[in-house]
Amino acid sequence: MSVLKFTREQFENFVSAMVKSGQSVMAPQAKNGRFAFGPLQSAADLRLDYDVTILPPKKYVLPQTQTLLEFEVGGAFRSVDSSQPMILLGVHPYDVAAISQMDELFSQDQYDKHYMDRRCKMTIVALDVVTPSENVFASSMGTATVRKGYDLLLTVLKDGSVLAEAATEKGQQLLKLAGSSTPASEADLSARKAIWESNEKNLDKHVLKCKPSYLPKLLDHSYEHAVWEEMARLCYSCGSCNQVCPTCYCFDVQDFVNWDLKTGRRQRCWDGCLLENFATVAGNHNFRKDRAARYRHRLYRKGKYVPGKIGGQIACVGCGRCITACTAKIANPVEVYNRLMEDTELG
Ligand code: SF4
Ligand code: SF4
Incomplete structure (x- = not known):
């Protein structure tokens, strides 16, 4: 699919459109000197340069506490559906890989409806790592970059512009919210490739000695x-x-x-x-x-x-x-x- 390029201002307009779209937007924001995923109210609060969030975004597919059903003592019960359309914005590749693993685990054998209902209503916007965290070792685990498991992939280039490539129909739909953008040039794509190659080597604060x-x-x-x-x-x-x-x-x-x-x-x-x-x-x-x-x-x-x-x-x-x-x-x-x-x- 084609790759679009946004200037910083164009990208902020795109994020603002997501916030106004009626879907919940959960995104990394600063929190007491660290970073956490939370409801995004304004594009200005989004931190594309975060290193790692305190808790992973899995909390939106598998909440810390989730009501599965309500019942009458000794009587009837009804399943509770807490799923809602949600944009999970700015997910690092290693967290995308983790959610993909959970998708397999929760859909094989016993299909977990409560997990899968939330997951199916979610649009995942992946984000290539800009700032390595103090203990990341995704380079060793093959998760420094990803090629699947997301709907849209964002890459921030050195000049602050943002490349966006849709991987699914949901990603294409999300891009329709974007205002102006330009097609990425060959030079932009080369710059993205260089970021991928760098992250595949340099997210290596610890190094596993085997494959x-x-x-x-x-x-x-x-x-x-x-x-x-x-x-x-x-x-x-x-x-x-x-x-x-x-x-x-x-x-x-x-x-x-x-x-x-x-x-x-x-x-x-x-x-x-x-x-x-x-x-x-x-x-x-x-x-x-x-x-x-x-x-x-x-x-x-x-x-x-x-x-x-x-x-x-x-x-x-x-x-x-x-x-x-x-x-x-x-x-x-x-x-x-x-x-x-x-x-x-x-x-
Ligand atoms: S390994 Fe560390 S974090 Fe885990 S239970 Fe033990 S003390 Fe707590
Ligand atoms: S480094 Fe590995 S084991 Fe530790 S929190 Fe991350 S995924 Fe889990």
Whole structure:
């Protein structure tokens, strides 16, 4: 599809048109010295130069808390649909990759209507990274750039102009909101290619010593490694590494009875495998009571279990959020996988 070029002013007009379109626009904005996705009220608040957001945009497809159904105690129930048209604007490639993984997971086996209804009404506008964050390692994970999973792709060129290329019909429709623009020139396309090549190399604050595709095999031989116990000794079981992760999708489901004691709602909310009671079941039996087992499980899930469900894709996209969020400084997947690599090579 053709690539359009917007001057900064033309692009702001395009964003203003999105805001006025009647759809919710969720976009990265400054928040207390960091960045967060939130409802966009004005084009001036949009930060195309953000490094990374505190929470990933997955919160719009899988909200922290979501009512699934409402019920009468001992009687009828009705499914609750909280989906609405939404433009998710300015999503970095690694977060696009994470949402694509969740799309596969939530549509295979048990089709998750609550997730998919939200996802189907969403238009994803991807944005090539302008400012690398302090812990990003998307270059190692092959997620520094993306070619699918979005509707429109934006690239900010060095002079501040913005290139936009639609990848789907939804993306084409969104471009109809844009006022004036010009077709991108050969020089513009070369400049975009140079940005892609640079990001594929330079989003590398940590470097994985093997190809991501090797991780399932590496983990086949690492279940009893000492690293799990060593790292877990420092772990607070706070679950922050799970909560900030764009590929963690575990949730808990609970019923709440209203004050009238006649009606209630069923909700799901984010859960995390590092939390002590994550694997507790009826009868108060905890299948993963041991901290080291929980610590190991997270890294196995990213590097082996989830890839086994989605054609080998590694469930870590290298956003680096867990590294920043962990007060004990032990959540870095690269550090652990590299340690396993070294010991495997030495062994
Ligand atoms: S494991 Fe860490 S670096 Fe990997 S996707 Fe999750 S939060 Fe990002
Ligand atoms: S953020 Fe760090 S301390 Fe908290 S559960 Fe994760 S690994 Fe443990």
